[in-house]
Amino acid sequence: MALSEPARDASAVGAGPILPLEMIDRCIGSRIWIVMRGEREFVGTLRGFDDFVNVVLEDVTEYEETSDGLQVRKLDQIMLNGIHICMMVPGSEGPDHSIPS
Amino acid sequence: MSDVGGGGDGGSKTQRSPSEFLKGVLGRPVVVRLHNGTEFRGVLACMDGYMNVALEQTEEYVLGELKNKYGDAFIRGNNVLYICPQQA
Numbered sequence: 001m002a003l004s005e006p007a008r009d010a011s012a013v014g015a016g017p018i019l020p021l022e023m024i025d026r027c028i029g030s031r032i033w034i035v036m037r038g039e040r041e042f043v044g045t046l047r048g049f050d051d052f053v054n055v056v057l058e059d060v061t062e063y064e065e066t067s068d069g070l071q072v073r074k075l076d077q078i079m080l081n082g083i084h085i086c087m088m089v090p091g092s093e094g095p096d097h098s099i100p101s
Numbered sequence: 102m103s104d105v106g107g108g109g110d111g112g113s114k115t116q117r118s119p120s121e122f123l124k125g126v127l128g129r130p131v132v133v134r135l136h137n138g139t140e141f142r143g144v145l146a147c148m149d150g151y152m153n154v155a156l157e158q159t160e161e162y163v164l165g166e167l168k169n170k171y172g173d174a175f176i177r178g179n180n181v182l183y184i185c186p187q188q189a
Binding site for chain 1: 116117118119120121122123136138152178179181182183184185186188
């Protein structure tokens, strides 16, 4: 991907702006909170992603807000379709931990 | 499909891009979850860059209840939320 070239150069120097995907690339191996369009969120360990921001996650918790309340689901490993990803928060354990009390 | 993340590190545990994940689950039992909550469980026959999926020995679960069985099923990629390997 041609767009990623300047960012990689900048990170090699250790200064300058980084591209959004460069930031996500640095988060591989760490926990990440992914907020989807609609009432769904995922928290897991980021294993990889591609140009479409399809994402591979491990030790995943899925949160889904339904009319019956919050549904929580545990999954070992998933490949998440990037098309409905809205926001990614590196280093977060998700909705329960986002606001320090 | 070129990879931004993890593409160059073929198969190591710490980096695993979607295309590598796909290679790992081809021919294995998987769960395909759709945006509407429906789950399809079956053997992953093939999959492409649109996330179009072909499954064999497919079972359709709606709200956790088995609703239907199909020998072969094609799922259009726009409906796919995620794919995960079936546990044991």
